[in-house]
Amino acid sequence: MSTLTISGLRAAVGGREILRGIDLEVRSGEVHAVMGPNGAGKSTLSHVLMGHPGYEVLGGSVTLDGVELLTLATWERAQAGLFLAPQDPVEVPGVPIGDVLAAALIAGDRAGEAAPAVLHAKMAAEAAEIGLAPVFLERAINVDASGGEKKRIETLQLATLGPRFAVLDELDSGLDVDALRAVSKRVERATLDGTGGSPKLGVLAITHYRRLLDELHPDAVHVLVKGQIVASGGPELADELERTGYAGYVEPEVAPAAIGPDPFGGLFS
Amino acid sequence: MSEIAAREVPSSFTLASGESIGDQKWLVERRLAAFETLASTTLPSESDEEWRYSRINELDLASFAPVVGPDPGTDSSAASAEQLLSAIGPRSALVHSVAGLVRSVELDADASALGVRISPASALDEEPALLDSVLGSRSDAFTLLSQAFCRDVVVCHVPAGVRLEKPIVLVHDAGEQADGAALFPRTLVSLGEGAEASVVELLVSGGQRLLVVPISEVDLGNGAHLAYSTLQQLGRATWQVAYQASRIGRDAVLRSFVAALGGDYARHLTQSTLAGDNGTSELLAVYLGDGSQVQDFRTFQEHVAPRTKSELVFKGAVADTARSVYTGLIHMHAGAKRADASQTNRNLVLSEGAHADSVPNLDIEENDVRCSHASAVGPIDADQLFYLESRGVPPEIAERLVLLGFFDDLLARAPEPGVAGYLRAIVAKRLADGVLASRERELLRDQETRRDGVVPA
Numbered sequence: 001m002s003t004l005t006i007s008g009l010r011a012a013v014g015g016r017e018i019l020r021g022i023d024l025e026v027r028s029g030e031v032h033a034v035m036g037p038n039g040a041g042k043s044t045l046s047h048v049l050m051g052h053p054g055y056e057v058l059g060g061s062v063t064l065d066g067v068e069l070l071t072l073a074t075w076e077r078a079q080a081g082l083f084l085a086p087q088d089p090v091e092v093p094g095v096p097i098g099d100v101l102a103a104a105l106i107a108g109d110r111a112g113e114a115a116p117a118v119l120h121a122k123m124a125a126e127a128a129e130i131g132l133a134p135v136f137l138e139r140a141i142n143v144d145a146s147g148g149e150k151k152r153i154e155t156l157q158l159a160t161l162g163p164r165f166a167v168l169d170e171l172d173s174g175l176d177v178d179a180l181r182a183v184s185k186r187v188e189r190a191t192l193d194g195t196g197g198s199p200k201l202g203v204l205a206i207t208h209y210r211r212l213l214d215e216l217h218p219d220a221v222h223v224l225v226k227g228q229i230v231a232s233g234g235p236e237l238a239d240e241l242e243r244t245g246y247a248g249y250v251e252p253e254v255a256p257a258a259i260g261p262d263p264f265g266g267l268f269s
Numbered sequence: 270m271s272e273i274a275a276r277e278v279p280s281s282f283t284l285a286s287g288e289s290i291g292d293q294k295w296l297v298e299r300r301l302a303a304f305e306t307l308a309s310t311t312l313p314s315e316s317d318e319e320w321r322y323s324r325i326n327e328l329d330l331a332s333f334a335p336v337v338g339p340d341p342g343t344d345s346s347a348a349s350a351e352q353l354l355s356a357i358g359p360r361s362a363l364v365h366s367v368a369g370l371v372r373s374v375e376l377d378a379d380a381s382a383l384g385v386r387i388s389p390a391s392a393l394d395e396e397p398a399l400l401d402s403v404l405g406s407r408s409d410a411f412t413l414l415s416q417a418f419c420r421d422v423v424v425c426h427v428p429a430g431v432r433l434e435k436p437i438v439l440v441h442d443a444g445e446q447a448d449g450a451a452l453f454p455r456t457l458v459s460l461g462e463g464a465e466a467s468v469v470e471l472l473v474s475g476g477q478r479l480l481v482v483p484i485s486e487v488d489l490g491n492g493a494h495l496a497y498s499t500l501q502q503l504g505r506a507t508w509q510v511a512y513q514a515s516r517i518g519r520d521a522v523l524r525s526f527v528a529a530l531g532g533d534y535a536r537h538l539t540q541s542t543l544a545g546d547n548g549t550s551e552l553l554a555v556y557l558g559d560g561s562q563v564q565d566f567r568t569f570q571e572h573v574a575p576r577t578k579s580e581l582v583f584k585g586a587v588a589d590t591a592r593s594v595y596t597g598l599i600h601m602h603a604g605a606k607r608a609d610a611s612q613t614n615r616n617l618v619l620s621e622g623a624h625a626d627s628v629p630n631l632d633i634e635e636n637d638v639r640c641s642h643a644s645a646v647g648p649i650d651a652d653q654l655f656y657l658e659s660r661g662v663p664p665e666i667a668e669r670l671v672l673l674g675f676f677d678d679l680l681a682r683a684p685e686p687g688v689a690g691y692l693r694a695i696v697a698k699r700l701a702d703g704v705l706a707s708r709e710r711e712l713l714r715d716q717e718t719r720r721d722g723v724v725p726a
Contacts, residue, residue, distance in 0.1 A: 052655055073664070075659075078658070078659055090650075090653055091653075094674025094675055094678035094679075103663075103666050104662050105661075107662060107663050108661055140674065161661065
């Protein structure tokens with residue numbers, strides 16, 4: 001049993017505080033959904049967890065089984081068992097998926113799994129399970145792949161690497177119904193069985209819409225508004241959000257909306 | 270840029286040396302004619318549009334003299350030739366030229382029986398009709414110097430309908446030279462109607478201060494297919510001013526691949542003239558500069574005939590204080606209806622002191638055409654690195670993967686399979702020894718700094 005604990009996490013982008021104290025705990029086998037309106041800080045949360053250099057951590061901690069992740073480099077966080085499936089997976093020309101996975105496995109002292117025959121058999125089996133055409137195993141990663149294919153490629157990497165926790169950032173964006181089902185099924189199986197020798201996967205699914213949750217069956221739903229978790233509950237909370245939207249959680253603006261720099265440079269003031 | 274006085278061809282390039290080389294009447298006449306024109310020709314300067322960003326003003330031509338006489342001398346660095354030959358495997362022909370003289374031509378019996386002809390121009394009683402004509406108006410002081418002082422020309426002809434399965438390999442070795450030698454290796458390749466062939470050309474030189482002016486002319490008859498690979502692995506004190514001109518006939522296809530790895534200042538001009546309806550030209554190049562190297566490319570995609578297609582992709586990386594220059598022109602001539610052209614130039618700038626210039630241009634005289642161009646100059650993509658690192662790949666390995674991938678993307682399209690493997694090994698070693706070794710030291714420093722930094726409260 002593993003635990004991912006986020007406490008009091010605060011972070012800024014370009015000097016502006018986006019995450020204003022996040023507390024979450026996810027255990028092996030659990031699926032937690034983080035939902036929220038645009039601009040709530042959902043993507044910031046996923047980037048900060050993985051250590052993206054464009055974000056500044058202001059305070060708080062993120063531990064995986066007691067190990068502080070915030071002081072680790074991105075690759076070390078991954079090796080500690082954290083996986084991020086980004087909203088827009090990056091194309092890396094000339095670099096096949098197998099090379100990336102082999103490098104990651106070798107860096108994690110798992111050279112046996114990185115052996116070409118072993119790795120390729122694993123990738124082929126995963127590709128078949130999630131309906132990814134085998135041609136993508138030979139191509140450069142994410143290059144010439146549709147939105148749905150990219151998410152399948154993410155899922156294949158997740159299943160091959162076998163992390164303890166996965167942050168799925170808008171996994172459902174760009175997916176048709178079939179792809180969403182195939183990808184969700186594979187993730188769900190990982191939460192039930194684990195992947196490879198690893199324990200059951202814990203999931204933090206960040207999403208704007210409920211449809212991913214129809215497939216993923218979350219144990220808990222959290223509502224993220226303006227960088228804070230404003231409500232937490234069971235799956236029924238997602239149903240309620242579907243009906244009422246986020247309006248009930250967004251405080252009415254007290255002061256007039258922030259005004260940008262005076263376009264006239266003070267000429268008329 | 271300050272104006273400098275027009276420079277004339279210096280006296281080290283003398284008529285006497287022009288006369289003393291070769292004895293074929295047509296060759297001597299050609300040399301003399303070029304030499305006379307040279308007298309009234311000035312050297313290009315960086316204020317000329319085609320030579321902007323170049324280092325041509327630095328060239329002290331008077332400190333060079335052409336290599337003359339009937340003796341090819343000895344090889345310089347045949348090691349890379351041996352490696353290339355073993356990577357390529359079986360071949361139809363091997364031509365070895367040393368210091369611009371053709372030393373040996375091995376043509377296999379099958380190719381010979383099919384009518385393939387490869388010979389030094391000095392063995393031909395008449396001037397090959399195509400010589401200088403493909404280059405055409407792309408003529409300047411350097412092409413004239415080549416006409417006047419090139420010791421010989423490798424002439425290859427594949428007759429109509431002949432499909433050569435194995436490549437023709439041309440090794441141009443500058444040979445063991447004293448500092449200040451000027452060399453003018455030259456190649457003419459022609460394919461008859463419907464012929465198919467692959468040519469691999471290797472340029473090597475030793476460590477001396479040399480001026481090498483290679484000129485290759487390629488003429489493709491209607492429906493001919495040619496793969497033309499040029500591997501520039503000149504020594505690090507060699508200046509190169511290279512020209513590669515092609516004329517593509519109706520329905521013909523050229524797949525050109527250039528790897529520019531060596532040289533001090535290495536310039537490569539590519540001109541591909543799509544002269545026949547529905548001709549295709551694929552122009553690919555990879556280049557790598559480190560130390561104080563300058564890799565300089567000028568390209569001209571000349572669409573003359575209707576429905577012609579060209580695709581240009583040049584990709585390179587510069588490190589240390591190296592520079593690269595890409596300036597390219599897509600020229601759609603009036604009448605090139607429904608022609609389709611693209612040019613893409615991507616540059617990785619790996620060190621603070623390195624620099625890349627990229628200037629794509631269009632000149633369109635016909636309405637009914639499609640053109641696209643893309644150009645990029647920048648460091649290794651941070652998003653790509655983060656993505657790989659987020660999978661658990663350590664930063665130094667992520668960099669190597671991204672960098673090799675940047676080149677592999679294009680090496681995978683090398684038209685001669687053995688060439689791709691040969692270049693992949695060289696590029697990987699160059700990156701590991703030079704560029705990446707210094708990058709890894711930088712990364713290590715960054716990591717240490719981060720660990721020493723403030724741990725979030």
